[in-house]
Amino acid sequence: MDLQDKETTSGEIIPVVIVGNGPSGICLSYLLSGYTPYLSPEGWHPNALLQSKLAERPHMSLLEQDLEYLCEGLEGRSSNPVAVLFDSLLLPDSDFGLDHTSPLEWRYEPQRAVPHLVLGKGPPGGAWHAMEGSMLTLSLANWMELPGLKLKDWMRDKRRNVRNDRATPAEIASYYQHYVSQMSLEENFACGTTVTSVSREPGEQDGSPPCWRVSGLQRREGEILGDGCSVAEEVPFSLLAHNVVLATGTHDVPARLGVEGESLPFVCHSFWELEAAISRGELDRSSDPVLVVGAGLTAADAVLAAHHLNTSVYHVFRRPVTDPGLIFNQLPKLLYPEYHKVHQMMTQQQHQSTLSPPEQAQNLHSTPSSSSHPPPSSSSSYPGYLSFPCHRVAAFHPDRKCVLESDSGEQAVVQVSKALVLIGAHPNLSFLHNNGRPLGVSPGEPISCRRNPIDVDPFTNRVLAADGPGMYAMGPLVGENFVRFLKGGALAIAGDLSKRRRWGSGEDVVPAEVLDS
């Protein structure tokens, strides 16, 4: 959709604009398009308390129900109560590996639809490729799925033999694109857009109410030139909206170590650069080892990817392997055998800072206080892997040598083919005042998924410190790190909009001021 056309319908205020077209934005678009969850007549939930609460108002959709009441007493692996509720309704008891049928049924009620626009840089769900490891390859496929289209069924149609419950990132991205067309949501999606500003617009003398102005650029394929190539041009747009939803994710800008040599070409900051190097055939069993920096799930994905190619790996991270804050110490082993394996490797194959004499003899580096490592030995239980807990990278050198330093100050020098710095990422909220910092749980600090998410009401996802009413945030921006739980934010927002509309007088979602005053 071309946003310039939207603008020419002058003065139109769009009820909802969603910034970001990943799984969060797609799921919210589904709920705003009239697809409505109800307890199905034969629906039954294994949690007796939740079942009895649901049965009190079976005629009422989940969007109208008091989510706080339904959430009471539920527990799960998200700190967001509505996320736990919705997850438990979509996939009851999935944490125990059980495959209960969802007690919900989805009814299409077009009269409920709220006009909305979803803005995104790439194709719907396409940002998938930039997501953090925890959202990537290794989650169970059904946790990735959106309501109304079984991912398993779709995968079965796509490929002959579904080997396991896992899907590749490319399959997931393709599933999300397919989902948008299957559910006829396309007309709400404007792709190729970069939002440059979201700000509060004061009301006008002529009686038009205050609202949000969303401005940016949209890429448009230009005219086909004589040589058959088309030139893309960026066309500015500017929209007015009663409500704006921040759903951009937090993976725009990879975090950096801030050490010497970090910009050298052999140093990468995303998993996808590793994938690209692998597909170009740059890495194999004869390559120098790959250095992986970080102890999150993306780093683990990189360790596994290199391991599968039989490329040796040096794995450097700041924490001790037993640190309870380490994500591996929090994941259930049963559901994440791969990550459990990486954790075992980290534990069992640690670098010993007191080197044996033969290794000392191989010291090739000129700095007397440092030691140089041969590629990890092949006699151990995980050949080709060596971990350096409680170490940091001190510098990268152009000859592809990396200087590692332990907490106690000892240095080691390793020769590598590539270094992968996978220590997290930050959102790019440059379109908000002061990069969105005033909206965080700790105002003034940069927004990040783990350390400083945007502060929202847990049952409506309204942004508490917004410049005006009608601003919502969801997904990793509010600290939700698993796709499985993103859908909770969509339910909370759609529920709040639906309640505001019901209590208001007009047909559309009425200006929030009217309701909040």
Ligand SMILES: *[C@@H]1O[C@H](CO)[C@@H](O)[C@H](O)[C@H]1NC(C)=O
């Ligand atoms: C953030 O996004 C803006 C466009 O909205 C872009 O100009 C800027 O370079 C980005 N910042 C970083 C650090 O990537």
Ligand SMILES: *[C@@H]1O[C@H](CO)[C@@H](O)[C@H](O)[C@H]1NC(C)=O
């Ligand atoms: C890695 O090594 C194992 C054992 O030597 C071998 O079976 C496997 O095919 C190798 N994988 C690759 C990608 O070279």
